[in-house]
Amino acid sequence: MRTVLLDGKPVSSCLVLAALAEGKEILTIEGLATDGKLHPIQEAFIEHNAFQCSYCTPGFILTTKSLLEENPSPTVEQIRGYLAGNLCRCGSYVKIQDAVMDAAARLRGAAHRLF
Ligand code: FES
Structure with a gap:
């Protein structure tokens, strides 16, 4: 199963009928970096080493x-709730949560990060 953003919302690409994606913006992980620069997330x-096998x-x-x-300043509970549909068999959840909090701070331009 592969997650893509369809008009900004995460969907499992294998579960969306191709005809329903017509005219919509599709963003894959390959399209997230711009001009060779990684996205802040x-x-x-x-x-944060928020992965093992990736x-x-x-x-x-x-x-x-x-x-x-949707929410530039999510709480830990909001992060857990929003990401609940994603599974990590390697158990990197704590580091993923830290990375999301840090990414939120980066995107808000906050000077203070977790580290
Ligand atoms: S890093 Fe291996 S499944 Fe998440």
């Missing part, structure tokens, strides 16, 4: 993007 995931990482990053566009 990607940077936060790397700096199988789940694109889904978490794209879902985080959707979350932070």
Whole structure:
């Protein structure tokens, strides 16, 4: 299952009929970086080592993007709730949560981060 953003909302691409995506904006993890520069969410995931095998990482990053566009200052509970549909078999949840909090701070331009 592969998560993509369809008009900014995370969906499992294999569960969306192609005809329903016509005329809509589709963003994959490959399209998140711009001009060779990683997106701040990607940077936060790397700096927090928020993955092990990385199988789940694109889904978490794209879902985080959707979350932070809806809610730039989520609480830990809101992050857990929004990302609940994503599974990490490696159990990197704590580091993912830290990365999302840090990414939110980066996108708000906050000077203070977790570290
Ligand atoms: S890092 Fe391996 S499944 Fe999440």
